[in-house]
Amino acid sequence: MREELDWQARLLELIARQEQPADLPALNPAGLAVYRNNYRVGLMESLALFYPVLGQIVGEDFFKGLAREYSKQVPSLSGNLHVYGGQFGDFIDAFPPAAELPYLGDVARVEWAVHRSYYAADAQPLPAVALAGVAPEDYDDLCFGFAPSCAVIASRWPVVAIWQGHQPGAALRVDLGAGGECALVHRQQGVVKVDVCSPGFAALLAALLAGQPLGEAAAAAMLAEEHLDLQSALLTLFQLGLPVSHSL
Amino acid sequence: MTSTTLPAVAGIGLRAPHYRQVLDTLPPLGWVELHSENFFDGGMPVAMLHRVAEYYPLSLHGVGLGLGSLAAPDTGHLASLKRLVAEIQPQAVSEHLSFNHSGQRFVNDLLPIPYTRAALDVIAGHVSLTQDTLGREILLENLSSYVEYPGNEMNEGEFLAELTRRTGCGILLDVNNLYVNQQNLGTDVDAVLAALPIHAIGEIHLAGYSQGEGLLVDTHSMPVHDGVWALYRRVIGMIGPRPTLIEWDLDIPPLDTLCAEADKAQAIMNGGGHA
Numbered sequence: 001m002r003e004e005l006d007w008q009a010r011l012l013e014l015i016a017r018q019e020q021p022a023d024l025p026a027l028n029p030a031g032l033a034v035y036r037n038n039y040r041v042g043l044m045e046s047l048a049l050f051y052p053v054l055g056q057i058v059g060e061d062f063f064k065g066l067a068r069e070y071s072k073q074v075p076s077l078s079g080n081l082h083v084y085g086g087q088f089g090d091f092i093d094a095f096p097p098a099a100e101l102p103y104l105g106d107v108a109r110v111e112w113a114v115h116r117s118y119y120a121a122d123a124q125p126l127p128a129v130a131l132a133g134v135a136p137e138d139y140d141d142l143c144f145g146f147a148p149s150c151a152v153i154a155s156r157w158p159v160v161a162i163w164q165g166h167q168p169g170a171a172l173r174v175d176l177g178a179g180g181e182c183a184l185v186h187r188q189q190g191v192v193k194v195d196v197c198s199p200g201f202a203a204l205l206a207a208l209l210a211g212q213p214l215g216e217a218a219a220a221a222m223l224a225e226e227h228l229d230l231q232s233a234l235l236t237l238f239q240l241g242l243p244v245s246h247s248l
Numbered sequence: 249m250t251s252t253t254l255p256a257v258a259g260i261g262l263r264a265p266h267y268r269q270v271l272d273t274l275p276p277l278g279w280v281e282l283h284s285e286n287f288f289d290g291g292m293p294v295a296m297l298h299r300v301a302e303y304y305p306l307s308l309h310g311v312g313l314g315l316g317s318l319a320a321p322d323t324g325h326l327a328s329l330k331r332l333v334a335e336i337q338p339q340a341v342s343e344h345l346s347f348n349h350s351g352q353r354f355v356n357d358l359l360p361i362p363y364t365r366a367a368l369d370v371i372a373g374h375v376s377l378t379q380d381t382l383g384r385e386i387l388l389e390n391l392s393s394y395v396e397y398p399g400n401e402m403n404e405g406e407f408l409a410e411l412t413r414r415t416g417c418g419i420l421l422d423v424n425n426l427y428v429n430q431q432n433l434g435t436d437v438d439a440v441l442a443a444l445p446i447h448a449i450g451e452i453h454l455a456g457y458s459q460g461e462g463l464l465v466d467t468h469s470m471p472v473h474d475g476v477w478a479l480y481r482r483v484i485g486m487i488g489p490r491p492t493l494i495e496w497d498l499d500i501p502p503l504d505t506l507c508a509e510a511d512k513a514q515a516i517m518n519g520g521g522h523a
Binding site: 030 | 285286288289290291292293295312313314317318319322324325328347348349350351352353354355356357359361362364366367370393394395396397398399432460461462463465
């Protein structure tokens with residue numbers, strides 16, 4: 001069995017690390033080339049599916065270059081290709097040829113959130129009345145679980161306008177100098193939506209999503225937006241059906 | 249539960265570009281097959297899948313379990329498949345006799361396994377684990393391979409036959425894969441077919457290959473080639489009608505083209521079709 005195990009491990013390495021010479025005995029180089037091509041092209045095509053706006057912004061050739069480089073640096077860790085590509089935004093931020101378009105990384109983060117939102121499991125929203133039994137002095141310690149289809153991205157760039165401007169049928173009207181936007185990605189009646197939210201709302205949701213209790217999340221939100229109406233922000237979370245559980 | 253309750257007629261692989269058209273127009277399709285991994289997490293794709301299942305017999309075909317990976321079965325992937333199968337209750341569940349991982353490293357492809365007795369013991373365990381987890385029998389598909397383990401002790405047909413005997417799994421016979429292997433590797437098609445237990449063949453796949461550099465590549469990007477139709481006619485003559493799928497995954501044509509290919513397969517099953 002040792003030989004069979006070693007052969008599988010070595011074949012995987014040879015396919016994934018394309019610079020290695022084919023040193024397995026009796027391995028047909030043309031056959032290995034087919035697998036190497038399948039692997040690389042499969043990952044690149046997945047990225048192209050998940051990041052259509054990036055593709056429109058940078059054009060097909062540049063996108064292929066980005067995707068090829070990413071696929072060389074980031075190995076696949078799952079048999080399910082839908083989970084490949086989650087670090088594309090961070091990769092782009094650190095990729096010198098993309099430095100001229102500094103908003104690309106945040107656009108990528110929005111696109112990944114949209115992709116994950118579409119495939120996320122359904123979850124039953126928590127009705128606001130569920131909090132009726134919580135004593136006011138315990139509010140600060142409340143933690144919430146959220147629908148897996150929701151995410152928030154705070155950006156120094158108008159990422160929502162950029163994303164919306166590249167949707168089918170949309171007229172592209174983006175002023176890159178217009179300042180930053182925070183993107184709320186969520187799913188309503190089966191449709192993934194990307195909406196602008198305020199910096200305070202974004203900070204509140206980001207902190208709660210990270211598992212921080214309400215008291216700490218509220219402090220972070222007020223820091224991000226001095227005049228945030230906290231009560232109204234919380235109400236909006238519930239109206240959108242984003243919290244699905246709570247705990248003390 | 250037996251490995252499939254699909255009708256013994258022609259069906260098509262249903263892919264994203266055709267979801268809407270099929271659900272809006274409900275064309276007469278014998279059955280449809282979709283890739284399991286596209287529905288793993290739930291959400292909107294699963295809502296769509298439920299609608300498809302209302303109108304058509306449905307087969308879920310996995311491309312990522314890699315149960316021929318000798319190091320360890322992918323239990324996380326299997327858990328996702330279990331959730332999906334329990335929710336959808338499809339007429340068939342199939343996987344490939346291939347591997348795709350070793351430790352943390354994955355190659356998202358259908359890689360060939362060593363056809364040895366030692367590997368058979370391990371993979372039979374993975375098949376049984378899969379079937380026990382899902383609570384049903386699965387169909388296992390033969391591969392198109394571009395490399396071979398140098399120490400093979402049997403052919404793929406013999407390996408599949410033994411898996412069937414040990415685990416009760418069924419066989420998904422991909423006629424295009426068999427043809428491609430014959431052309432690329434010199435596989436003895438007669439020997440493979442002779443080894444397969446006819447009763448266990450629960451489904452057939454047909455697809456079009458493309459011409460690579462010195463090799464035929466199983467791209468699912470073309471109409472079914474003449475040589476594959478001829479082999480299919482022979483197989484049907486040997487085993488009788490079976491649920492037969494037209495697979496098309498790259499450069500996907502209009503739905504009508506897929507249906508026309510399915511009609512050709514149906515004509516052959518009806519007897520005497522000249523595709």
